[in-house]
Amino acid sequence: MANEGSLFSVRRIYYRGKLNSCNYACSYCPFGKKSHPASTMQDKQAWNRFITAIEQWEGESLQLFIIPYGEALIHRYYREGIMRLAALPQVAGISCQTNLSFPADEWLDELQATPSLRGKIKVWASFHPEMTSVERFVRQLHILHNVGIQVCAGAVGNPSAKKLLADLRNALLPDIYLFINAMQGLKSPLSDEDIRFFTQLDNLFEYDLRNAPAQWEKCSGGRSACFIDWKGDIFACPRSKVKIGNFYQSQKLDTSLSCQRKVCDCYIAFSNLTNHPLHSIMGKGTFWRIPDKPLITAVFFDVDGTLTDAQGKVPENYANVLHYMAQSVPLYLATSLSVEQARRKLGKTLFSLFKGGAFADGGLLLYDGRNRCLSVELLPDVNGESAKITAHSYEGQVYKYSMLVYEKEQRENILSRLKAKPYQVFYKPPLITVVHKEAGKKKGVLHICKVLAFPLEQVLIVGNSQKDWEMMSAVSHSCAVMNSEPFLKDHARYTLNPDRLPTFFRFRK
Known part of the structure; x- marks a missing residue:
């Protein structure tokens, strides 16, 4: 293991070349329609120099992320370079930010000779509604996703584009993460309704909205992660202006120099904070902004307030995702409702998606064609007109x-x-x-998991109230819905709505 302060202790590198031009002309972007042939030639030379240095790398296994000023993947030399890097044993994975305007089919043809590289390549795709349609963007992204390239999609949270962004979320496969970046430079702050809207699309939007205070002592930047520019100069992250070394001149990093920033005001910056909640939610995929999905073999849902809205109805987007999930993983209920009440709340079609569950706070368990009933007798004289x-x-x-x-x-x-x-x-x-007296959601869920041999580290429980915490705390993956009681949101590992679960978990029967 290399010592701290050594370049070879770095495990994650962001790279930005000389390129500062783009084939798009978005109104909010300074790089649109710039064309600089000279800088493109310099960029290609700098890119090849960087690749050669990585080929000679003697340190830790590397994760690489290309974050250009402009659009890189329309240039063949970037695509070829990514394939060259992905083929290296010392490179664990490589990603690139892109607007997806490059020919995805052509790149897959280029990758055809080495299909194993697809598992190493990731794509951070940004949707630009001024320049492309939802249909074309999604088609390009799905082409890559369907051949095993990990992808995420993102867009700027522009209130004027809400309809298009909703269409984008609906058109994407449920297991693709759509992130929303808080729009900078708005003349007026986002309204509460805007924030609610963007949070429904991206349940992690609040982190981008409020950013995070810089915490040098909790930052991996300049230690296990760094940003390298086209000259080889090294910084803690792309937002830092403090040079701590040069990739081509020395194997030492000056870790005594803090970045001097007060706020981590972009995802790449605050995702380097080792204590940021993103790490418990996205795992190792935090670097790529692609959730590292843990395997789930059973999911238990509370009903009231979890699957139902304020009017007691199951939203259409929840229903659609329940149908999607039921194809891959057994679903169960864990509710205070009786079987009849749960069936009425969910409707016959949705209720049929569930394999059973713990009803009446565990008073009745139904699973695998079996049941366990804890019967009760009522006091004989409590009847009356009232x-x-x-x-x-x-x-x-x-x-x-x-x-x-x-x-x-x-x-x-x-x-x-x-x-x-x-x-x-x-x-x-x-x-x-x-x-x-012996009934309980926790006891019921644990009984079902034991009988059906569901490993507790592969069980997900979704609820909305403090009362649900007892059962949720018994498994590895506890999830509070977005409108949960504060206690549950503070204690649950995840805070996600049911329609976002396929984005963050891998399901298997």
Whole structure:
């Protein structure tokens, strides 16, 4: 292992060449329609020099990221250079930012001789609505994605382009991450509605919106990561102006020099902070902005407030993704609702996607054609004109009672007498719910996982309330939906809505 301060301790390199021209002419970009043949020639020479240095690399296995000022992949020498680098054993992966205007089919033909390289190559694709259509951009991206090249898609969060960005998200495959960059230079700040909209498209939008304070002691920049320009000068990251070495002149980095910035104001900068939440969400893919998807072999969902909205309905985008997920992974429910209540809430078609689950807070378990019912007996004399009692049963066994009791005195009397019984009682006026004392969502989920041999490190549980935390804390992958109670968002590993789950997890039956 190389010592800190040595160039060979670096494991992640951002590279930017001399190129500063683009074939697009976006109104907000300074590089549109610039053409500099001389600088392009210098850029090619600098690019080849960089490749030669990486071919001679003697340090740690490298991840490389090309971040040009302008569009690089329209130039054949960049595509050839990426393939040359990807073929090196010391290069673990390589990515490039691009507007996807280059001929994707032609590049795949160039890669045909060495198809194994596709697993090393990644693409960070930026959508520019002024210059291309949703259909063309998505077609290009899907061509790459479908042959095994890892991709992500991004766009600037321009409020005037919201309709197009929604169309883009709907057109992309659910397992492709779409990120939204906060638009700089707006005459007025984003409205609350704008922020909600962009957060629905990209559940991680808040991190880009607020950026992060610079923390030199928590930064990997200048240590295990660095930015190298066309001259070979080395900086902690692309936002830093403090030179700490030169790639071609010395093997030493001056790690005593901080970047002197107060704010990490772009993704590449704040993703270098080792304590940033992105790392627990995206894993090793944080560098590429492509989630490193952990394998999931079973998913459990709460229903109320998790799969349903404020009106008690399942949004269409949630329903679509549940259909998509059900093709690859078994889905289960973990809910306080009875089977009948869950079926009514979800509808017959959606409910049929689930293989069973823990109902009535674990009072009834259904899985693999089997069931476990913890039956309860109600007090014989709680009936009355002011009490509406519903018994929820399965194959003749009552596992839950729901009582609507409108008179306060009668409610208090019933609650007092229920305390002496072997029940769990949940009370939210005027509703009293009774289940067996041994019932519990956590116990139910763990029982199903044990019987069906689901490894807990491959189980995902999605909920929205503090009450869900007990079961969620029992598995490796806990996910709070975006409108969850603050406690759950603070404790869950992920905060993602159901329609974004395929972006961050790999599902397999």
